[in-house]
Every structure is written in C-alpha cells, then in structure tokens.
Amino acid sequence: MRDYLESLEQDAAKDPEQRARELSRRELPKRFYKEATAAPVEGGYAIHLDGRPVKTPGKSTLVLPGEALANAVAAEWQAQEKVINPGAMPLTRIANSAQDAVSQRFAEVADEITRFCGTDALCYRADEPETLVARQTELWDPVLRWAEALLGGRFELVAGLIHREQPEALLKAYRARLEDVSPLRLAALHTATSIAGSALLALAVTEREVSVDDAWTMAHVEEDFNVERWGEDAEASAIRAYKRTEFEAAALILRS
Incomplete structure (x- = not known):
C-alpha cells in the first residue's frame, strides 16, 4: 500500500x-x-x-x-x-500519526500542546466592540473557571494581542494531565487544540465539560461575530466546513 x-x-x-x-x-x-x-x-x-x-x-x-x-x-x-x-479521512490520518509519530515523540507533542495553553485563545479578549466583549465573557469565562478549578490556579486575561506569560504552575498542571493519555488521544488533542486555538477547549471536550458543538461555537466567537456583520464568502465557508470535520474526528477519538 x-x-x-x-x-x-x-x-x-x-x-x-x-x-x-x-x-x-x-x-x-x-x-x-x-x-x-x-x-x-x-x-x-x-x-x-x-x-x-x-x-x-x-x-x-x-x-x-x-x-x-x-x-x-x-x-x-x-x-x-x-x-x-x-483529505476526507481525518480519523485515519490521526490514527496513523499517533501510531507512527506520537508514540515515538510523545513528550514533544505534549509539550507543544502545553505551549498552546500558555497562549490560549480564551485568555486573549477583544477590547471592543462591547457586544463582542460580552459574548466572549459569556461563553469563555465558564470554561476558564472550570479549567482553573481543575488545574489549581488563575489564568491571566489579556485585552488585545500583547503576549502575557501564564503562571508556570498552571502550565505544569496542564502538562501533567497529558502524561497518562494514549498516543492516539494525544494526537487527537493536538488536532483539536490546533483547530480551536485553545488547549483548554480541547481539554474541556475530552473531559465532557462542554459539548462538541458548544466548543466549536466558543472557538469561533470572533469569526461568527464578523460573519454576522459582514457576511461570509464561499471559500471561507468551505474551509470552515473542512475544519469542522477535522475537529469532530478528533473529538470522537477524545471521547471514545
């Protein structure tokens, strides 16, 4: 083959x-x-x-x-x-990656996911307009509070794009949770994190704290806000549909 x-x-x-x-x-x-x-x-x-x-x-x-x-x-x-x-076989691709690559480079992949947590999208908030700020607060804050209780600390929120370091103890706690997962689940977590831009959302899906649909919505708050204001073109819609298929495949593995 x-x-x-x-x-x-x-x-x-x-x-x-x-x-x-x-x-x-x-x-x-x-x-x-x-x-x-x-x-x-x-x-x-x-x-x-x-x-x-x-x-x-x-x-x-x-x-x-x-x-x-x-x-x-x-x-x-x-x-x-x-x-x-x-391109139409995301489960197969993730499984192949897990077996051939992640099983051999587990620590490297786990470290990369943890780095995502250090710049997690849920921590970077818009400073305007007020409607977008309110929507982010409504959808993202419950996940952050859940993650903080799970990991034992508080995340630093940032208005805008200026980078701010997250507490090292929080990142260590996140990394520790990856030690006992299988290479297959780690590969799926990597996929979900990369697509969502959020290691916290990927973890929340894994732990069944949020549904797959809700996680997808949370990962696209700003994009959906802009679509509501300006509309969406066909190419962007096709790309989003492809990413949704990838995300759902990863979630199926994480919840299996």
Missing part, C-alpha cells in the same frame, strides 16, 4: 486549509478494494480491505483500541469512491 498519509511531524506546521490544498494537488490512488471492515486483532481492531490489513505509512498494521472507533475508521475507507482521498 502506498505511503500517501502524512505523519504528525509533517502536519504540525500546517493548518487544515493548507493540508486540504496540498492533498487536492496530489495524484490520488485508485480504490482497489470492495469492502472495508473492522476485525479484532491482538491489542484492538485492525481495518481490513477485502481481508488485508491497512498499514500505516510506517508499515505497521493500523490498530484501533475499540470496536466503535475502528468501525468509524472502516467507514471512512468504505466511503471512498473511485480514488482514496486522505
């Missing part, structure tokens, strides 16, 4: 829009199988294409920890039509 799925190292510096454009320019492999199914194997479930296991780019058999998640990955493969488009 061809190595056409990207690892986390290659993806880390790219946003979903950039990945989608790059994937669309590639010559995609043709679909060569009739049926994709989940099959029990040692350690979990593999994805079989006409009885042959899917391999990661690193050439190991892709193994998912649970049947429901494996069925969802198999459904991605089954949904492919004439060609196999990795």
